[in-house]
Amino acid sequence: MIDSVKNPLPSRVEIVVMGGGTAGCSAALHLAQAGRKVVLFEQRLCGGMASGQNYGGVRQQGRLEVELPLSFRSRELWDKMEKIVGNDCGFRRTGHLKLARTPEQIASLEEWAVMARRHGLTVTMVTGNELRTQHPYLSEEACGASFCPTDGSANPRVTAPQWARAAEKAGADVREYCPVRALEREGGGFRVTLADGRSTCCDVLVNTAGAWGAGLAAQLGESYPEGTLHPNMNVSEPMAPVISANFGVCGGDIYFRQTGRGNIIFGGGRGVGDRDRLWSRPLAEVNLRQARAMLRLVPGLAGINLIRSWSGIDGMMPDESPVFGASPTVPGLFHAFGFSGHGFQLGPGAGAVLCDLVIRGETPTDISGLLPKRFL
């Protein structure tokens, strides 16, 4: 899939997808399966940025209401992963427990559960005692939780690349190491110019460039307030299986899960980074806070060795929801970027909805709260 200059570009294609994260790869796959001619340009390797660096949480629980329909659409695809892309991408339905440490937090979880049930999601409340019976490694600090049994986790390192390969098999032209440098409107469509000077024209442009999405949109005259987010991640050495669910807390200062191999992965708080240099780094100060928060909840992990920390780069919107849908000012342009730290779960569904929008101009999934126009 690594493209070399020797590989000439077609002078004209129907659809160009910019960015090979989970969202872009899923869009390319869905469009190719629908019989459309699509080229995906990825500046590095597919799944090399946020989609490959993340914690691997596949959760619906705790999301803003505006995101839930997209999250549900995606969740259906996570179940069918094996069938769609030939690999389950490590998806395991472990359930997600969101812990509360105060009565006020329990109240907020209850409130969220009521809202989510209205949308049809199964969420149950768990008391402190029930928690400790089911998860005896938890301390007294957690006084209750809400549980979403259909949530889980997956392996981010393999997910987007697997989708990219499936897209290729379905007929998409996936080109890695092809940074898009310039965008212009030309005729009824667009001219897309790569960093090496090659260019092609297309009718439809799909912007799934993650933290770089607003930068590309700006070239077509749209200005979105996209910042960056660099979550601070850690992994321990493998240990015997203990932690059976994916855990989060109210406030988000710690989240943790155990992988099939036995490693504890935990996050919470932010590292540092620079999207212009594609550079990010975790902070030891934050590790310390995370360790403190995690050990208060699971004191038994104190003796386990931390073996690696890392961070990544995601696009961050002021209201923590993505810029999603048809551009309000440029016909033929579609956005799905700025997933604000929780777009891994959404990726597969995002591609499916983008495909609806490109092909039919509408989608059964309610994305009314995510539309780009809220920023323009």
Add this chain to the structure above:
Amino acid sequence: MTAPRVLIVGAGPAGVRAAEAVVRGGLRPVVVDEGDACGGQIYRQPPAAKARPAETLYGADAAAARALHADFAALLPAIDYYPRTLVWNLVTGAGQSGPGQTGFVHVHDRAAGAVGRLDFTHVVLATGATDRVLPVPGWTLPGVFTLGGAQVALKGQGCLIGRRVAFLGTGPLLYLVALQYAKAGADVVVVADTSGTWRQARAFPGLRAAPGYALRGMSFVAQLMLKGVPILRGVVPARIEGTDGVERVTLRHRGGEKSFACDAVGLGFGLRSETQLADLAGVPRRYDAAQANWVPRAGCDGRTPRSGVYVAGDGAGILGAQAAELRGARAGLAVLADAGGRADPAEAGRLEAEIGRWVRFRRAIDAMYPVPVQMLRGLAAETVVCRCEHITLGDLRRVAANTGAEDANRLKSFSRAGMGRCQGRFCADNVQELAAFLHGAAPAAMGTQRAQMPIKPIPIGDLLRQAPRTEPVLDEPVLDEPVLAGEAE
């Protein structure tokens, strides 16, 4: 300009001589070293209870060892020394918060089970090297040790890895450790070198750059032969076998197979620099084709392209222990010159000339004992490449074929090779070679795996205790309420 604070990581030959130079120039350096005592790999000191005479421990190097230990002891009042302390993170000014060129490291004090921060304006990374290990079928059996591990057992603990030991690999260390074992009473059943006689003879004249050292090497071989130890050159390791532990090694030699019964194997194919801290400091790397690994880019004076960051000794590319002392001293002078201390330029010139001699010597050594990376290509599919995650060559081939795994990082990412406890310190070079082989490309084109903190494992609970004589990692009370961070999961 802030007052200079010089930090030296490592108290081996390079670190000790760097500290000495810095003290002479009128500054008080901080020296952090993982070991219980100074000496590094080669002049490692046993715990007091197992003390033995220098001659027993270091043989021909006894005088150098004694001098290094004594000189370091004399320095103690003039430095701040942190033994048993690992540097697990390094942050420099650029790209981070914090003023100008200053930076800091995070340390783990093993004795206290605690962490802390130490600030610097100038840092010398004298982190040394570890064995370059290539997988051989059966190398994960109990009883197989790296040459370094075998030596640590002997020098540090005064015990042998086995009674009947085979030594397999290449490089001067192979013969040295075999001889040390023979002298310590082990039955050395074979010294098997993957480098051939002809290759060694051809490069031999280059050793005149350090004739005394070359003679010593020859005497190791002669002593081994006198002790009746079989020495085979130009072997291809076939396999190490046994049920619960090592029982025999089998080698291909001159078109046939030879087996040697043994209960332990010392394995090593040269050395590789420990570069993670240089990596974290943002020092660019270059691929050294002769040593078949990545080394930090630096001048002969130890200066790197990152101002305030210096590398010295084998951590900056393998040149050996004698050169490590010179490189440490030279880097110390560079620090002084840059930090406004007193440095003698004539001394710097003299050191560089001597280092140059060791560079020429090492070129000959590298030519005599090349890392036999081609061996990787002939390995059986079931050979384990990544020990921590138990990933075999067959796994890597399958992953590469199914996914395209474009470079070394992708191969790691898709296969888990290099994602275990050692974080690729032992297998990353091999994964890179294999990626290159599988793609028919040059190893350097396969990229390198990126270092991240902590560069070695630390217990999670230790993060919550502050080590004595350090600044806190996090300037807030440990019992503070949780900070709301926003959710990313």
